[in-house]
Amino acid sequence: MLCLGILFVFFLRTVISHNCKELCTLQSICDNLTVLKSEVAAIREEQKRQAEILERLDKKFDSCMPPTSLYPASCAESSESNLVIRVPKYSEEPFEVTCDQESHGGGWTMITRRNDGSQNFYLEWMDYKKGFGKLNNEFFIGLDKLHAMTASEPQELLVLLEDYEEEKRYQLYFNFSIGSEDNDYILESTGNSIGDAGDSLEYHLGMKFSTKDRQNDFWDTPSCAVNFMAGWWYRSCHMSHIFGRYGKDKSGLGIIWNTFNKNNSTAAYMMKRAQMLIRPRRFSKLLG
Numbered sequence: 001m002l003c004l005g006i007l008f009v010f011f012l013r014t015v016i017s018h019n020c021k022e023l024c025t026l027q028s029i030c031d032n033l034t035v036l037k038s039e040v041a042a043i044r045e046e047q048k049r050q051a052e053i054l055e056r057l058d059k060k061f062d063s064c065m066p067p068t069s070l071y072p073a074s075c076a077e078s079s080e081s082n083l084v085i086r087v088p089k090y091s092e093e094p095f096e097v098t099c100d101q102e103s104h105g106g107g108w109t110m111i112t113r114r115n116d117g118s119q120n121f122y123l124e125w126m127d128y129k130k131g132f133g134k135l136n137n138e139f140f141i142g143l144d145k146l147h148a149m150t151a152s153e154p155q156e157l158l159v160l161l162e163d164y165e166e167e168k169r170y171q172l173y174f175n176f177s178i179g180s181e182d183n184d185y186i187l188e189s190t191g192n193s194i195g196d197a198g199d200s201l202e203y204h205l206g207m208k209f210s211t212k213d214r215q216n217d218f219w220d221t222p223s224c225a226v227n228f229m230a231g232w233w234y235r236s237c238h239m240s241h242i243f244g245r246y247g248k249d250k251s252g253l254g255i256i257w258n259t260f261n262k263n264n265s266t267a268a269y270m271m272k273r274a275q276m277l278i279r280p281r282r283f284s285k286l287l288g
Helices: 002-064 125-130 143-152 281-287
Strands: 082-085 095-100 108-114 155-163 168-178 187-189 193-195 271-280
Touching (some): 125 143, 143 168
Antiparallel strands (some): 095 108, 108 271
């Protein structure tokens, strides 16, 4: 019996010792879980604090920048002569334009201006795509922007011309649009026109844009753009050429609008100054 008692006591001590170890292990796990939960809670609080900081920074940034909805889409939506606009379907980023608020009712966004030869127009495709020059002098707004504006809604085109005898004329087109770069900015439409300068643009209708590094005309080599030293919607080659080399040139290299010719001739007729401007057609009756 004594032996059995001793064995029972030994067994009981072994069981108790094992259970104590398990209890200690469980207690350690519980302690670790408590610490982990505390750390997770601290991380969540820090994330919440960081999110609040970012939200405050966003609000401060937004207060510094006017909402994009406040940007007009054209000069017709403002009375300013210089303006920042945002064109739907082009970019969320606004860009600067110059406006004519006087001619033919105002509201015109100027797309090009020629007046003194200070800007070189014998440039490559990428230059014409993006635009170049200075808005307060000679410039071209760029084919990408021009396509975006004419694609966003129907546009009128106003061409203002002045020859070397200081006679001023105009031609107004009622439905002007050009294609995207995928179609080489083809001159899609001009619509009907009125004015005393005559329609020298119809000849170019349906032609893709050409530059010295991309030929889309019907001419042999060298291309029209190389021969006449500028980009344009050449056919074979031009009846109008607003981007031509500045100067009173007799060889057709200048700023051309043939139907301006006072002798009723189809010969190239040189301009001293020229502007091309567009305006959304829906503003035509409102602005005149």
